[in-house]
Amino acid sequence: MKSEYDVVIVGLGVAGAYASYALAKAGLEVLAVDIKPYEKLGDKPCGDAIGKHHLDFLNLTNLPPDLVEGYVRGIDIYSPSESVKFRVTGDGYLVDRIKLVHYLVERALDSGLELMTKTAAVSPIVKDGFVRGLVLLREGRSVEVSAKITIDASGNARAVARRLPSDWPVSEELKMVDSNIAYREVRKLRDGVEEPEILRIYVNKTAAPGGYWWLFPYSRRDGYVNVGLGIQGGRGYGDPKTPLYRYVLSREMFRNSELIEAGGALVPTREALSSLVWNGVAVVGDAAYTVNPVHGGGKGSAMISASCVSEAVVESLEIGRVDAESLWTANICYMNNYGIKQAVLNVFRVFLQELPNEDIDFGMSRGVIREEDLNALSLRGHLELSVVDKAYRLVVGLRRPSLLLKLKTVSEYMSRVKTLYESYPQTPRDLPAWLHRVRSVLNEYRAKILGAS
Ligand SMILES: Cc1cc2nc3c(=O)[nH]c(=O)nc-3n(C[C@H](O)[C@H](O)[C@H](O)COP(=O)(O)OP(=O)(O)OC[C@H]3O[C@@H](n4cnc5c(N)ncnc54)[C@H](O)[C@@H]3O)c2cc1C
Known part of the structure; x- marks a missing residue:
């Protein structure tokens, strides 16, 4: 030494x-x-998933093939009733993390x-x-x-x-309400999964309050899947393993499946x-x-x-x-390459965590929230509502005025937070004043979203 x-x-x-x-x-x-x-x-x-764009940015494009346990072409996001699914496209991998x-x-x-x-x-x-x-x-x-x-x-x-x-x-x-407690199992199923290069995310407040449950197939390992569930922390929602067994692993597809690995941890969100x-x-x-x-x-x-x-x-x-x-250049680099998008997505996260199952089902099935919104959100961190769309969403959304109001609020605050983060301070001296502005906007937003729920 x-x-x-x-x-x-x-x-x-x-x-x-x-x-x-x-x-x-x-x-x-x-x-x-x-x-x-x-x-x-x-x-x-x-969950072992990672987007290809991250590996490209990091110059890790040519990973040895034995690290790759699965290829990903997109993610299907299911509504709480599972009657609607949106596909977010994008390439990625399931990587052996060790x-x-x-x-x-x-x-x-x-x-x-x-x-x-x-x-x-x-x-x-x-x-x-x-x-x-x-x-x-x-x-x-x-x-x-x-x-x-x-x-x-x-x-x-x-x-x-x-x-x-x-x-x-x-x-x-970290405040516990800004975390998820996530638990996952790797299982070998009796039968394979259709479209093994598509990941599945199920948003359902009953099974996973303030989070979701997922099914990620390892397309290069026949019949192997990563199945898990995350729950928002600090709200007294309990542990994620119990609902994973009750709502997910009780399904027919998991009958006689073999448990390969299990474990959970906290995720800052x-x-x-x-x-x-x-x-x-x-x-x-x-x-x-x-x-x-x-x-x-x-x-x-x-x-x-x-x-x-x-x-x-x-x-x-x-x-x-x-x-x-x-x-300080570390901060400028991180903000430009991920931090701005992350801060904007955090505004959306608070909205999503407060939305009841009925609103999500209604929004997804009636076109108030659309597949292209989720694609734009995942790619650019935007909730872009075009003028024509707005008129349509207004007519349909009037049947759920509180959802419409929240959607308008979240979209407005996502823009405000984006603008604030785009003016991230160039030196540590300016950090306190900037942080003060960020916190007051976020407090105002939380009061509107949480107050309206
Ligand atoms: C159930 C679950 C599913 C997830 N799914 C995905 C997914 O599909 N895709 C994805 O991208 N992310 C996923 N995540 C998040 C992802 O795993 C983490 O963001 C990522 O692993 C963080 O890496 P890290 O290097 O920052 O920390 P860690 O991987 O936690 O590494 C920290 C290291 O520090 C060491 N350490 C701790 N304390 C000390 C100490 N005092 N002295 C010395 N060493 C110490 C630990 O031993 C450990 O090796 C998931 C998380 C969970 C819990």
Whole structure:
């Protein structure tokens, strides 16, 4: 172990593995630590789906074929009664998450990464307003490690970020209502699934309040599916496993299916941290709340945040600085490549979580909400209602005035939040004033949506 590293990374999920790969490749002296043993790195309950556009952005297009467990051509979204389904098109993969993490870590090791598994980050070392390294626990002994920059990629543990001063934006805690508790099983079905390259999402407030249940076939593994259910946290809705068994696994298609794997975890479903960086520290992936708030997919955006942070770290170290201002380009990069869309989708998430089953069924079956709306939403984070559409939706929607009103409100606030995020501050000095404006708009919006439900 060296006396000082350029960077120490806590956690080797996809976010930490991607950062290790990018930073070691750039020639920096990097130490990565994870509590888990090497063979368990990347082993976390997941739906395993990832959009191709993320891998393209990350230059991971040519993944070895043995990492790919399934190809995806689109997602069918079912209404609560399952009488209507919308297809959102788009290419993607089901990826073996353990192999993906090992693939990235092995490349990082080839470029000189130093790796410590079975090692826990206990606390950051903060001196003169900067993070200067970490206290680690390894083989029962406490060890101090110095680093110019510390990256927290520890997922929900937020092992570093949660122990930083409360006035640093990276330390902002997650409210449970801004999370989903998700549980999934990998099962082998007796019979295969039709159209195995189509993922299925079922929105149903009875089975999955504030979330949804899903069925993702592994098209390259005959008869294997990933089936799971997520429920909004902090609302007393209970655990996701019970409704998964009651409403989903009781269906005929799962009879005599074989359980291969099971597990659950918390998923942050909100806008990203207002800053991924501060003095001597950066936060990436779930630890920075980078997950898509509507569908809960977080691997692609976790790696995008790691990529943006890595670029900023390399540039800052080149000029010998590690302060928030010099690292700020990480925020600009993340906002431009995912954060703006994520913040806009978060506005939609709050609306969707409050919508009763009857409104969703009505909206989807009568054309008040349409397939093209969901395609635009998933691609661009917009809810685009054309003028002609508006007139039609108005006539039909008048039978559900509260739905119409909420749709108008959500569309208006999605635009306002987009405009605000497009003017994300260029320096840390301007962050408090900007954040104040964001919070007051979001509070106003929540009062309208939650007040109207
Ligand atoms: C049931 C479920 C289904 C999901 N489905 C999908 C999906 O289909 N597609 C998708 O894109 N996303 C999905 N997600 C979300 C996705 O799994 C996460 O967004 C993503 O894995 C986050 O990666 P990460 O690297 O930020 O964190 P993690 O994968 O959580 O990695 C954190 C790492 O930090 C380590 N660590 C923690 N504390 C410490 C410490 N003190 N010291 C050292 N190491 C530490 C852990 O051991 C772990 O290896 C799903 C999540 C769940 C729960």
